[in-house]
Amino acid sequence: MALIETLNIGQKYGGQDVLKDVSLDIEAGEVFALIGPTGAGKTTLLRLLDLLETPAAGSIRFDGRDVTANKSLRLKARRRMAFVLQKPVVFNMSVYDNVACGLKWRKEKEPALRQRVNQALELSGMAQYAKRNARTLSGGETQRVAIARALAIAPEVLFLDEPTANLDPVSTAKIEEVLAHIIAEGKTTVVMATHNMSQGQRLAGRIGVMMNGRLLQMGSPGDIFSTPGNKEVAEFVGVDNILSGVIVNRDEELVTIDVNGALIQAISDYPIGAEVHALIRPEDVTLALHKDASSARNTFEGSIAKTFPIGALVRVEVACGFPLFAVVTKRSAEDLDLAVDKKIYATFKATAVHIIKRWN
């Protein structure tokens, strides 16, 4: 039995669906990340799971009991969880008193209270700020107080809503370090929302992709990353090449797809005539000045349409009958002397192409 189970839950604000038909099981001890663009319904789902709101439809079970509507059960269940809001607010009191709040509300007595507050402050690296008024802290420090406040109550489930959004890289790293520590201890079930795909990959054991109020796909970070279930998920997880085509030939599991007249070979179960999207991650595309006889099935001659740097990498758009994006290191971009209109060969393996069915 999962710790949290939701069945077809939905929520409406002002008559409009913000969440629809979400069925989700979260196991005790797992780290689950909800990813998706802003406005996808991640926060609403977290608020429902933390029992801050009651769903307009569906039911929620916590630890085997239905907590959808029963008020006293909801308070009891809520006291086993903690939620760090996206824009955390601190109470107008000292950092220590902020962190002590949850325990005081649970009627925790001294000296256990003091010990647990200090532990939480220590873990989040805020011990030296204990006496400061929490309102005088910076954004990153406020976020850490919020996390310490949640940790002090030793929740069985910790909900985090965009724990590092709007923070500088140094603060982000500190927060992720604290989270990694909690996760490593393995005592806490963590459910976090993030629009940062790589953060989800770093921290979570399982990822759910949300868009337009629906949970579109769930799976391991590797699965979501390499085999996105549809075009929207693919776009969100950074698949730059989404090519529309039709399967025109098949030889066992090797299929040929016609994309605007260009033929791409890939591995798929779909039959001839199926309308599909071919997804190719830009880092799986290699560029060369000469055609070489590699085992890669797909090589296209084209010219460079555009290049632009992204950090230590260079993103290259190749026009080869269809636009194809590749990512190469700065070093190889220099070696290849990439320039607009230069003739180039783009290559990717048949196994690097992920085929999904087109729905429209």
Add this chain to the structure above:
Amino acid sequence: MTELWDGLVTALKLIISFDPEVMAIAGRSLAISATSSTLAALICLPLATVIHFNKFRGKRTLINIIQTMFSLPTVAVGLFVFVLFSSAGPIGGLDILFTPIVMVIGQVILISPIMLGLTISALSGVDKSIADTAVSLGASRFQMAAVTIREARFAVLAALIMGFGRAISEVGLSLMVGGNIQGFTRTITTAISLETSKGDLELALALGIILIVIALIINIVLNRIQQR
């Protein structure tokens, strides 16, 4: 002009010498208004949280009505309380008309809208995330309301002080239901009104100065609070 000047000097002498009658009247005024403010606060704080934290039909209208009643005429409340407690009235049998008790009841009715309305807007001024945060950390409804009031403590205190200010400065109500009985229900405002019409300016001026000083102190305290 000299008459006024002499009156002022005598008035100051009355205050400085702690004239027993002046002190008794001022003390009674403070006691009655403090009692009614405390009672009104005990009613309004919980009521304000109930109204603020619950969604119900007509909430906006209710708040509008409360705000309209900020300027409830003191004589209207006086008339209402008089009718209620007069011997022919529905609860006239209590026989408390023309006592400090009925003055307190009247003042509670008079100042509750101000305290209630201003406390509700004080609570509305608190970031909604404060309540969410408290609930998510395991606060019960009561604990959540308490922490929200604590966040709005300065604005809430200002609301309570505004109520006290209205109670101590009103005259119509106290005159109508208190009866201005010497040594029993005579307060600063009713005494000023009576002494002025009698032509006894010294006493009226002395009490007037005390009332203004009280108003000044209230204002200073309010200002200090609002600057935090």
